[in-house]
Amino acid sequence: MIVILGAGAFGTALAITLARSHAVTLWARDPQHAAEMQGTRENARRLPGVSLPENIRVCAEIETVETADAVLLAVPMQRLRALLEEHGARLAGPPLVACCKGIELTTGLGPTQIIAQILPQSPAAILTGPSFAANIAKGLPTALTLACTDDEIGRPLQSLLSTGTLRLYRTTDVIGAELGGALKNVMAIGSGVVMGAGLGESARAALMTRGFAEMCRMATALGARPDTLSGLSGFGDLVLTCTSDQSRNTRFGQSLGRNEAFDPTITVEGAATARAVCQRAAELGIDMPVSRAITALIDGELQVDQAMDMLLSRPLKEE
Numbered sequence: 353m354i355v356i357l358g359a360g361a362f363g364t365a366l367a368i369t370l371a372r373s374h375a376v377t378l379w380a381r382d383p384q385h386a387a388e389m390q391g392t393r394e395n396a397r398r399l400p401g402v403s404l405p406e407n408i409r410v411c412a413e414i415e416t417v418e419t420a421d422a423v424l425l426a427v428p429m430q431r432l433r434a435l436l437e438e439h440g441a442r443l444a445g446p447p448l449v450a451c452c453k454g455i456e457l458t459t460g461l462g463p464t465q466i467i468a469q470i471l472p473q474s475p476a477a478i479l480t481g482p483s484f485a486a487n488i489a490k491g492l493p494t495a496l497t498l499a500c501t502d503d504e505i506g507r508p509l510q511s512l513l514s515t516g517t518l519r520l521y522r523t524t525d526v527i528g529a530e531l532g533g534a535l536k537n538v539m540a541i542g543s544g545v546v547m548g549a550g551l552g553e554s555a556r557a558a559l560m561t562r563g564f565a566e567m568c569r570m571a572t573a574l575g576a577r578p579d580t581l582s583g584l585s586g587f588g589d590l591v592l593t594c595t596s597d598q599s600r601n602t603r604f605g606q607s608l609g610r611n612e613a614f615d616p617t618i619t620v621e622g623a624a625t626a627r628a629v630c631q632r633a634a635e636l637g638i639d640m641p642v643s644r645a646i647t648a649l650i651d652g653e654l655q656v657d658q659a660m661d662m663l664l665s666r667p668l669k670e671e
């Protein structure tokens with residue numbers, strides 16, 4: 353049995369694909385939402401148009417998870433700590449698999465580090481990489497990264513969470529996998545700004561490439577393996593997110609580039625993570641001009657033309 357906490361788009365999509373071969377319990381914090389989903393067999397709020405298989409049980413109470421094979425944590429990054437602090441006592445036992453992408457703004461920590469702080473006895477892993485919830489839910493082919501420092505735990509989790517259409521690759525480089533997923537969202541906002549402001553596809557390619565250099569710079573400074581960043585959670589997710597209008601981070605960036613408002617109820621992980629990245633980069637003494645410019649745009653401290661001037665007037669250098 354697999355338990356999924358968080359009935360947003362991603363939690364629901366994972367429940368649907370995993371229900372092909374497992375019983376799944378999907379927890380929604382809002383009892384009305386849980387009842388709605390359990391009754392209509394659809395998550396009309398976050399993933400409309402896809403039916404929930406019968407072996408998904410939706411509930412609003414976290415019951416005992418002791419017998420679960422794994423617990424997936426599919427809530428937004430900045431909410432993970434609150435979720436674990438509130439419900440941690442009932443989560444002890446099975447491996448906890450973070451399914452969120454980002455860096456915690458208040459601490460600079462990644463998802464598995466937060467799990468280790470709050471529930472140090474629980475094995476922690478992260479599931480990340482290029483995927484849109486709607487694609488997974490429709491059973492379209494998708495490949496993700498499952499990262500766990502302990503390969504004895506990572507191996508069975510890889511088998512457990514792979515399905516006929518969802519292929520998981522395994523790594524022990526948790527830092528690299530986490531940072532790949534976190535940092536690409538910042539670049540997706542930048543890429544949205546470029547396209548929204550009409551700066552052209554060449555500029556987007558430049559931003560993605562120099563952004564990728566920054567992602568590798570920060571990740572390796574924090575102990576990641578460079579080849580992890582070249583994989584699914586890094587290069588793969590950067591390409592998907594920066595080039596698709598399905599991405600909420602990209603759409604948020606497009607709105608910024610057009611000087612338009614964006615619906616604040618939509619999850620945009622890259623916004624808080626951009627600030628966290630700048631703080632962390634300053635502490636580490638790493639130069640991350642693209643991330644700095646994107647953060648200043650998000651915070652309204654720079655306009656697009658000023659951000660472009662800032663980036664283009666930097667001293668010329670070797671690639």
Ligand SMILES: NC(=O)C1=CN([C@@H]2O[C@H](COP(=O)(O)OP(=O)(O)OC[C@H]3O[C@@H](n4cnc5c(N)ncnc54)[C@H](O)[C@@H]3O)[C@@H](O)[C@H]2O)C=CC1
Pocket residue numbers: 358359360361362363381398426427428429431432434435451452453454483484485486618619621
């Ligand atoms: N939607 C997608 O295509 C993908 C999303 N992800 C990641 O999955 C994570 C979750 O994103 P989505 O499901 O898309 O977001 P979403 O906005 O669709 O849903 C988030 C869910 O979390 C719940 N939630 C918020 N705060 C909570 C709390 N304190 N306790 C319990 N539940 C809480 C909300 O009620 C909502 O149901 C993000 O980190 C995102 O980057 C990863 C890959 C694909």
Ligand SMILES: O=C(CO)COP(=O)(O)O
Pocket residue numbers: 453481482483484540589592593598599600601602619620621
């Ligand atoms: O993480 C994702 C794709 O891999 C989803 O991207 P958004 O959160 O930008 O929609």
